Amino acid sequence: MTDGRVPGDEAAQGDDVTRSMLFRGFLALGLALLFLTSARAEESRLDLVTKRDKLIVGTYSTAPPLSYKDDNGEFTGFEIDLAHLLAKYLLGDPDKIEFVAFTSDGRWPAVLSGKVDLGLASTTIYPDRAARVQFTSPYMDSGISVLVRDDVPAKTLAELNDEKYTLANLNNPQMADRAKRFLPKIKTLDFDQPSSLFIALKSGQAQAMQIDTPIIDWYAANNPGFRVLPEMLSTVQNNAIFIKPGDFIWWRYLDTVVQEWRWGSRYDDYTALWQKWFKKNPPPQRFYIKQPG
Amino acid sequence: MPLDVNFILRNLPLFWKGLVVTVELSLLAIGLALVWGLVVAFARMSPRWPLRTAAAAYIELVRDTPVLVQMYFIYFGFSMAGLGLTGFVSGLLALSLQNGGYIAEIYRAGIESVSVKQVEGGKALGMSYWDVMSLVVLPQALVRVIPPLANQFIVVIKDTSLVSAIAVAELTQIGKLLTERTAASYEVFLTIAVIYLIMTGIVSGLSRLAEHRFAIYY
Numbered sequence: 023m024t025d026g027r028v029p030g031d032e033a034a035q036g037d038d039v040t041r042s043m044l045f046r047g048f049l050a051l052g053l054a055l056l057f058l059t060s061a062r063a064e065e066s067r068l069d070l071v072t073k074r075d076k077l078i079v080g081t082y083s084t085a086p087p088l089s090y091k092d093d094n095g096e097f098t099g100f101e102i103d104l105a106h107l108l109a110k111y112l113l114g115d116p117d118k119i120e121f122v123a124f125t126s127d128g129r130w131p132a133v134l135s136g137k138v139d140l141g142l143a144s145t146t147i148y149p150d151r152a153a154r155v156q157f158t159s160p161y162m163d164s165g166i167s168v169l170v171r172d173d174v175p176a177k178t179l180a181e182l183n184d185e186k187y188t189l190a191n192l193n194n195p196q197m198a199d200r201a202k203r204f205l206p207k208i209k210t211l212d213f214d215q216p217s218s219l220f221i222a223l224k225s226g227q228a229q230a231m232q233i234d235t236p237i238i239d240w241y242a243a244n245n246p247g248f249r250v251l252p253e254m255l256s257t258v259q260n261n262a263i264f265i266k267p268g269d270f271i272w273w274r275y276l277d278t279v280v281q282e283w284r285w286g287s288r289y290d291d292y293t294a295l296w297q298k299w300f301k302k303n304p305p306p307q308r309f310y311i312k313q314p315g
Numbered sequence: 316m317p318l319d320v321n322f323i324l325r326n327l328p329l330f331w332k333g334l335v336v337t338v339e340l341s342l343l344a345i346g347l348a349l350v351w352g353l354v355v356a357f358a359r360m361s362p363r364w365p366l367r368t369a370a371a372a373y374i375e376l377v378r379d380t381p382v383l384v385q386m387y388f389i390y391f392g393f394s395m396a397g398l399g400l401t402g403f404v405s406g407l408l409a410l411s412l413q414n415g416g417y418i419a420e421i422y423r424a425g426i427e428s429v430s431v432k433q434v435e436g437g438k439a440l441g442m443s444y445w446d447v448m449s450l451v452v453l454p455q456a457l458v459r460v461i462p463p464l465a466n467q468f469i470v471v472i473k474d475t476s477l478v479s480a481i482a483v484a485e486l487t488q489i490g491k492l493l494t495e496r497t498a499a500s501y502e503v504f505l506t507i508a509v510i511y512l513i514m515t516g517i518v519s520g521l522s523r524l525a526e527h528r529f530a531i532y533y
Contacts, residue, residue, distance in 0.1 A: 127491045130500040154498040193479075193488060195496035211402070211482035214491060218480065225391040227399060227482075 066271035071139055076118050079105045080138035083123035084217050087240045087299050088144045097121045100236070100299040101142050104161060104283075107291055111279060126194065126214060130155060133266050140265050140276060144234060146196055147260045156267040158277040160260035161284070162304075166200060167238040168251040170230045171223060179253045182230055183207045190219040190228035197232060200255045223248065234259065236300060322502050326493060333489030334510060340407060340475045340485060341514070345468050347411035352418030359423055370419070377416040383477045385409040390481040406478030414471055421463045425456035458529045465522030469515045476511075486510060 071077055081089045081101060089099040106116035124132045124143070133141045133155060144164075147157045168182070168189075176182040182189075183205045191197035193212035201210050211228055213219055220241055222228040231238075232255055242250045263276050283292035284304070296304045358370035377385070390405035400408070429452045437447035479488035490507045494500045 127494045127500060130494065130498040134500070148496070150496050151498040190482075193492045193495060195492070198492075212484065212488065212492065213482055214480060214488075221391050222482070225394040226397075227391065227394045 067139055067265070067269050068272045068275050071112060075113055076120060077105070077109045077112060078120045078122060078137075078139045079108075080122045080124050080129060080132045080141045081105070081143045082126075084215055085144055085237060087236055088234070089142070097123075100162075100295055101144065103295050103298070105142050107283075107288070107295075108276075108279060111288075112275075126192070129264075133264060136266060139272075140263050142263050144237075144261055145264055146194075147262050148195065150195075151264075154267070155264040156269075156273055157262040157264050158273065158280045159284070160262045161280050162261050164259050164261060165235040166196075166232055166255040166259060167235040168230050168232050168253075168255065169223065169238045169242060169248050170251060171226075172247050172249060174229045176230075177251075179204055179251065179255075182251070185209065187230060188228040190222040190231040192216065192219065192233065196259065200232065204255045220245075318505070319499065319502050322497070322499055323506050326503075326506075329489055329493060330486065330506060330510065333484060333486035336403075336483065336485040337472075337475050337487075338514070340403065340410070340478065340483075341468075341472045343407055344410035344414065344471050344475070347407070348414035348418050348467075348471065349464075351411055351415035352422055355415055355419035356422035356426070359419055360426065374416040374419060377413045382409055382413045382474055383480060385413060386477060386481055402478060402481040402483040405481055406475070406483055410471055410474060414467060417467055417470075418464065421460050421467065422456070424463070425460035426452055428459055429455050455531065458526075458531055461522055461526050461529070465518055468518045468522075472514050472518065473511065 081097065083089070083091045083097065085099070087099050089097065089101040092098045102121070105119060105121070109119040110116040122132065122138050124138075124141075126143075129141050129143055129145065132138050141155075145151075145157075147160060151157075168179070170176065170182065174182070174187065176184070176187070185207050188209045188211055189201055189205060191201060191210050191212050193214055198210070198212070201208065208230070211222060213222060216233055216237060219228075219231040219233060223231050224245075230251075235254065238250055242248055263280065265273060265276065279288070282288040293303055296302060355370050355373060358366045359374065361367050361370070386406055386409040389400060389408050390402060393400055393405070433451055434447055437451045442450070475485055476487035478485055479491060482488075484492075486507055490503045494503045497503075
């Protein structure tokens with residue numbers, strides 16, 4: 023105590039009582055605040071995003087043409103445009119959005135810790151993953167193609183299935199499973215980003231690489247000396263938005279938007295993006311819809 | 316979300332597989348760097364200036380560039396030039412070459428910390444340069460460099476995680492693969508951190524023991 027109180031001073035003792043009551047009051051207030059904020063933490067991210075008036079999206083910066091950075095360092099790509107649409111529907115402005123770039127193993131903690139509102143990053147739905155993050159319905163399914171060096175004589179998967187060739191994979195389970203299933207004899211190398219696959223191919227550490235068809239087509243179109251094998255490693259790959267589990271309202275909102283893109287009121291927006299990035303219409307969702315081209 | 320301990324236990328065999336590669340790579344890299352470092356250190360202290368300059372230039376080159384860049388350079392660059400090395404060998408080379416440079420400087424610091432008077436005394440007694448080195452200087456110098464060497468070993472162990480970028484299935488890459496399959500990033504990276512901590516802890520402990528064992532009391 024530094025208030026100059028002398029022993030036996032009644033007024034000062036009364037002061038002490040008031041002070042301890044005040045202290046208890048503050049304690050109660052603090053606890054109440056703590057309780058309130060923890061209750062607030064339970065509120066849906068939908069409200070959080072609306073109040074913040076900005077959507078924070080985790081994505082890749084090195085996966086053209088889905089999500090990458092253009093020459094000016096701006097995020098661009100099919101998935102980036104989808105995210106802008108989300109901001110437009112939710113906040114009325116496609117630019118009320120912030121992108122956070124992560125690596126493929128950094129994407130899970132990014133959503134689980136709440137750093138980003140959602141992940142939109144060519145992420146395939148996989149049962150083991152669904153136990154820890156929550157997926158919406160898929161916003162696209164993409165095939166998997168194989169890119170080979172021009173000096174590789176193999177014209178088919180059967181010819182490529184040979185010990186003398188090496189296949190570059192991303193270090194994810196679908197890649198490993200597909201390599202085992204379609205090219206059981208080929209040697210494999212696992213890298214952690216799409217650009218490394220391509221460098222491996224270019225430098226000759228690998229003769230072939232597999233990745234999502236849109237990405238392969240982009241690499242083949244932009245680099246001479248490589249060609250895409252006509253056959254696909256034809257498992258279905260469902261790509262979806264993923265969020266931290268346990269927020270039904272937020273999940274329901276995002277899932278609704280995805281459904282509306284694929285077979286509902288926002289099908290036109292969705293089709294326009296397919297035309298812009300893949301020069302074709304999305305797979306027809308209703309047989310009676312006549313699509314041009 | 317609670318930590319899934321069963322998940323960790325279930326995947327221990329997988330972590331073990333990665334651990335074996337990490338330990339192999341660490342031990343080989345440390346061994347090579349120790350020997351290579353000695354060669355570079357003596358070149359660096361050579362009375363002949365071309366050798367001295369070359370060694371100094373080498374040390375600057377390897378320690379002023381990131382080891383990851385060196386790995387990429389050896390793995391992808393050599394391959395473009397027609398000399399395809401595996402990821403393991405490329406990583407081992409990069410780690411040994413860089414840490415050889417660091418360790419050379421550690422040796423030099425240790426050797427130069429031994430008083431010149433002792434060297435002169437040895438010479439006065441008629442000992443050759445190598446006798447002075449092996450009997451007088453090195454035994455003292457090596458004891459003094461135990462702590463910084465242990466430090467460097469720990470750096471090597473942690474840097475082996477970088478070879479995951481050039482397709483070597485060591486501990487970190489196994490962890491990344493597992494995270495990719497299951498999204499269990501907290502469980503996986505916690506386990507990996509603990510394993511690295513155990514490995515580096517062993518090195519620290521051994522270094523303390525060695526310091527006591529070889530301590531010179533005046």
